[in-house]
Amino acid sequence: MCMYNIADYGAVKDSGAPATAAIAAAIAAASEAGGGTVVVPAGTFLTGAIILKSHVELRLSPGAVLSFSTNPDDYPMVKSRWEGVQREVHASCIYGEDLENVSVTGSGCLQGNGQPWWEKHRNRPEELQYPRPKLISFDRCRRVTIKDVSMVDSPSWTVNPIRCRDVTIDNVSILNPADSPNTDGINPESCSNVRISNCHIDVGDDCIAIKAGTEETAERVSCENITITNCTMIHGHGGVVIGSEMSGNIRNVTISNCVFQQTDRGIRLKSRRGRGGIVEDIRINNIVMENVICPFIMNLYYFCGPRGKEKYVWDKNPYPVTDETPHFRRIHFSDITAREVHASAGFLYGLAERYISEVTFDHIEISMAKDAIPGRPAMMAGIEDMARRGFYLGNVQDVRFNQVAIENHEGPAFYIENGEDIELTACRSKGTAKPEKLVERVTIPSNKASFPGELPE
Numbered sequence: 001m002c003m004y005n006i007a008d009y010g011a012v013k014d015s016g017a018p019a020t021a022a023i024a025a026a027i028a029a030a031s032e033a034g035g036g037t038v039v040v041p042a043g044t045f046l047t048g049a050i051i052l053k054s055h056v057e058l059r060l061s062p063g064a065v066l067s068f069s070t071n072p073d074d075y076p077m078v079k080s081r082w083e084g085v086q087r088e089v090h091a092s093c094i095y096g097e098d099l100e101n102v103s104v105t106g107s108g109c110l111q112g113n114g115q116p117w118w119e120k121h122r123n124r125p126e127e128l129q130y131p132r133p134k135l136i137s138f139d140r141c142r143r144v145t146i147k148d149v150s151m152v153d154s155p156s157w158t159v160n161p162i163r164c165r166d167v168t169i170d171n172v173s174i175l176n177p178a179d180s181p182n183t184d185g186i187n188p189e190s191c192s193n194v195r196i197s198n199c200h201i202d203v204g205d206d207c208i209a210i211k212a213g214t215e216e217t218a219e220r221v222s223c224e225n226i227t228i229t230n231c232t233m234i235h236g237h238g239g240v241v242i243g244s245e246m247s248g249n250i251r252n253v254t255i256s257n258c259v260f261q262q263t264d265r266g267i268r269l270k271s272r273r274g275r276g277g278i279v280e281d282i283r284i285n286n287i288v289m290e291n292v293i294c295p296f297i298m299n300l301y302y303f304c305g306p307r308g309k310e311k312y313v314w315d316k317n318p319y320p321v322t323d324e325t326p327h328f329r330r331i332h333f334s335d336i337t338a339r340e341v342h343a344s345a346g347f348l349y350g351l352a353e354r355y356i357s358e359v360t361f362d363h364i365e366i367s368m369a370k371d372a373i374p375g376r377p378a379m380m381a382g383i384e385d386m387a388r389r390g391f392y393l394g395n396v397q398d399v400r401f402n403q404v405a406i407e408n409h410e411g412p413a414f415y416i417e418n419g420e421d422i423e424l425t426a427c428r429s430k431g432t433a434k435p436e437k438l439v440e441r442v443t444i445p446s447n448k449a450s451f452p453g454e455l456p457e
Contacts, residue, residue: 002030002033002036002037003036003037003039004026004027004029004030004036004037004038004039005026005039005041006019006022006023006026006038006039006040006041006045007022007041008026009022009023009025009026009029010022010025011023011045013041013042013043013044013045014043014044016046017046018046018047018048018069018074019045019046019047020047020048020049020050020069020074023038023040023045023047023050024050024051026038027050027051027052027053027056027058028053030053030055030056031053031054031055031056034055035054035055035056035101036055036056036057037056037057037059038056038057038058038059039059039061040058040059040060040061040064040066040106040108041061041064042061042062042063042064042108043063043064043065044065044067044111045064045065045066045067046067046068046069047066047067047068047069047074048068048069048071048074048075049074049075049076049090049091049092049093049094049095049133050066050093050094050095051091051095051096052094052095052096052099052102052104052138053096053099053102054099054100054101054102055100055101055102056102056103057102057103057104057105057145058094058103058104058105059103059105059106060104060105060106060107060108060109060110060149061106061107061108062106062107062108063108064106064108064109065108065109065110065111066093066108066109066110066111067111067113068093068110068111068112068113068133068135068155069113070113070116070117072090072129072130075090075091075092075093075133076090076091077089077090077091077130078090078091078095078097078139080097080137080139080162081139081162081189081213081217082131083214083245083305084189084211084213084214084216084217084245084247085213085214085216085217086217086218086219087131088130089130089131089133090130090131090132090133091133092133092134092135092136092137092160093110093112093133093134093135093136093154093155094110094135094136094137095136095137095138095139096138096139096141097138097139097140097141098139098140098141099138099141099142099144100141100142100143101142101143102138102141102143102144102145103144103145103146103147104136104145104146104147104149105145105146105147105148105149106148106149107148107149107150108149108150109149109150109151109152110135110136110149110150110151110152111152111153112135112151112152112153112154112155112158113153113155114132114153114154114155114156114176114180114183115153117132117133117155117156118155118180118181118183121181121182122181131156132155132156132182133155133156134154134155134156134157134158134159134160135151135154135155135157135158135159136151136158136159136160137157137159137160137161137162138161138162138164139162139163139164140162140163140164141161141164141165142164142165142166143165143166144161144164144166144167144168145167145168145169145170146159146168146169146170146172147168147169147170147171147172148170148171148172149172149173150172150173150174150175151172151173151174151175152174152175152176153175153176153177153180154174154176154180154183155183156181156182156183156184157182157183157184157187157205158174158176158183158184158185158186158203159172159174159185159186159187160184160186160187160188160189161188161189161191161194162189162190162191163189163190163191163219163221164188164191164194165191165192165193166192166193167188167191167193167194167195168194168195169186169194169195169196169197169199170195170196170197170198170199171197171198171199172199172200173199173200173201174186174199174200174201174202174203175202175203176202176203176204177204178202178203178204178235178236179204180203180204180205181204181205182204182205183203183204183205184203184205184206184207184208184209184236185199185201185203185206185207185208185233185236186199186201186207186208186209187206187208187209187210187211188210188211188223188226189211189212189213189223189245190211190212190213190221190222190223190248191223191226192222192223192224192225193225194223194225194226194227195227196208196226196227196228196229196231197227197228197229197230197231198229198230198231199231199232200231200232200234201231201232201233201234201236202233202234202235202236203234203235203236204235204236205236205237206236206237206238206240206241206268207231207233207234207236207238207239207240207241207260207263208228208231208233208239208240208241209238209240209241209242210223210226210240210241210242210243210250210253211223211243211245211246211250212245212246212247212248212249212250212277213245213246213247213248214244214245214247214275215247215274215275215276215324217245217247217248220247220248220249220277221248222248222249222250222251223246223248223249223250223251224249224250224251224252224253225252226252226253226254227253227254227256228240228253228254228255228256228258229254229255229256229257229258230256230257230258231258231259232258232259232260232261233258233259233260233261233263234261234262234263235261235262235263235264236263236264237263237264237265238263238264238265238266238267238268239258239260239263239265239266239267239268239287239289239292240255240258240266240267240268240284241265241268241269241270242268242269242270242279242282243269243270243271243275243279243302244270244271244272244275244302244304244305245275246271246275246277246278246279246326247275247276247277248277249277249278249279249280250277250278250279250280250282251278251279251280251281251282252281253281253282253283254282254283254284255267255282255283255284255285255287256284256285256286256287257286257287258286258287258288259287259288259289259290260287260288260289260290260292261289261290261291262290262291262292263289263292264292264293265292265293265294265295265297265377266287266289266292266294266295266296266297266338267284267287267295267296267297267333268297268299269282269297269298269299269328269331270297270298270299270300270302270378270379271299271300271302271326271328272300272301272302272303272308272313272326273300273312273313273319273324273325273326273351274307274312274313274324275324275326276322276323276324276325276326277326277327278326278327278328278329279326279327279328279329279331280327280328280329280330280331281330282330282331282332283332283334284331284332284333284334284336285333285334285335285336286334286335286336287335287336287337288336288337288338289336289337289338289339289341290338290339290340291339291340291342291369292338292340292341292342293341293342293343293344293375293376293377294341294342294343294344294345294346294347294375294377294378295336295338295341295345295346295366296333296345296346296347296348296361296391297346297347297348297377297378298328298331298347298348298349298350298356298359299347299349299378299379299380300326300328300349300350300351300354300356300395301313301314301316301349301351301378301380301381302378302379302380303379303380303381304379313381314380314381314382316352316382317352318351318352318353319351319352319353320353321353321354325351325353325354326351326354327354328350328356328357329356329357329358329359330357330358330359331356331358331359331360332359332360332362333359333360333361333362333364334360334361334362334363334364335362335363335364336363336364336365337364337365337366338364338365338366338367339367340367340368340369341366341367341368341369341372341388342368342369342372342373342374342375342387342388343372343374343375343376343377343385343386343387343388343389344377344386344389344390344391344392345366345368345389345390345391345406345409345413346361346366346377346390346391346392346393347377347378347391347392348391348392348393348394348396348399349378349380349392349393349394349395349396350394350395350396350397351395352395352418355395355396355397355418355420356395356396356397356399357396357397357398357399358397358398359396359398359399359400360399360400360401360402361399361400361401361402361404362400362402362403362404363402363403363404364401364403364404364405365405365407366404366405366406366407367406367407367408367430368388368406368407368408368409368410369388369408370408372387372388373387374386374387375387377392387410388408388409388410389409389410389411389415390406390409390411390412390413390414390415390429391406391413391414391415392415392417393414393415393416393417393419393422394417394418394419395417395418395419396416396418396419396420396422397419397420397421398420398421399419399421399422399423400422400423400425401414401422401423401424401425401427402425402426402427403425403426403427404424404427404428405427405428405429405430406428406429406430406432407429407430407431407432408430408431408432409429409432410432411437411440412437412438412439412440413427413428413429413432413437413438413439414427414438414439414440415440415442416439416440416441416442417441417442417443417444418442418443418444419441422441424438424439
């Protein structure tokens with residue numbers, strides 16, 4: 001396959017002169033030839049949005065840096081999803097739609113120069129007429145590969161394939177400051193057949209988030225057949241997050257052989273009434289977590305985002321089950337260690353009208369932090385800060401705990417509120433003041449819900 005070096009089309013390294021036109025010309029030449037590799041040589045090249053074409057590989061040589069412009073005019077408007085809703089947005093730094101066989105590879109670096117975008121988002125949002133660019137996003141593409149590149153300081157989400165099939169993301173490094181807003185690492189959205197492996201992700205929001213649109217998404221497309229393995233997740237709000245945009249259904253997900261450090265939360269599933277959709281057939285194993293608020297969260301009263309503060313979302317009394325009622329089921333955890341846990345060993349809270357069901361925890365070791373910082377395990381109305389609590393289960397059905405050990409906790413190791421068919425086998429409490437208090441079960445009548453629905457300040 002032919003090579004097309006952007007220097008041959010007028011790009012000048014380390015000059016500060018925009019290389020956008022030269023890169024576009026090299027891509028066009030490769031496309032017209034039926035496909036090829038566009039090479040970015042060593043050096044720093046300033047550029048605006050790069051629009052890829054089918055059968056084109058964008059390869060960054062060792063020492064190559066694509067430094068993306070901070071001028072909004074360098075990112076044309078396209079129609080794509082933003083937080084699940086189709087609308088006009090700035091094209092991503094690297095973007096393509098309706099493509100086949102497209103790649104971004106090589107050991108060079110994509111520098112998103114996100115600081116001005118973050119500053120506007122925080123302090124002058126009125127200057128952002130359209131949502132910030134993502135670093136890489138492909139929409140309705142097939143056979144997408146992102147491999148070996150380093151990505152830093154993304155303006156918003158870093159990698160976001162949308163409605164794509166056959167996506168491979170391998171051996172990439174993503175580094176965004178821990179306090180940078182909405183700089184998720186990798187967010188497959190309504191995609192199928194996605195493989196994420198050997199990645200290092202250190203970001204300011206969710207490290208990996210699996211999504212499938214909201215109730216406002218006209219086209220409901222599932223996100224399914226997702227494998228995540230051999231990755232490290234640092235900082236961020238969650239290691240691997242499913243939802244809260246899951247209206248199109250999320251199914252067939254495996255997460256294995258990963259390390260989470262200081263990720264706020266570990267494995268986090270979230271949704272709420274109004275979203276509808278099903279999350280099912282999820283398997284998570286061989287995970288090590290350290291210094292997290294809560295390792296396991298399933299929350300069907302998630303209140304962040306538009307309309308999240310409405311009574312329909314936070315009310316703990318049962319509502320009729322409709323197409324707007326989400327469901328979490330068939331979710332399995334095994335061979336997981338979590339150390340220095342602060343708030344709670346786990347927090348599962350289903351809807352009063354539709355319990356979380358068919359969940360297993362097998363061979364789990366959890367140790368609470370001695371100097372735990374109180375926090376809320378889930379974004380849900382009525383929860384108070386907690387520290388060193390065990391598993392908190394509410395509105396759950398058919399849950400199995402086998403060989404689960406919780407060390408240095410306060411209160412019961414397992415607090416079960418409105419639980420049906422809960423089984424504990426060979427579970428134990430370690431290093432706690434009252435080891436006899438392993439399980440506490442309570443039943444709360446629906447008209448006396450434990451969470452009164454008062455919103456937090």
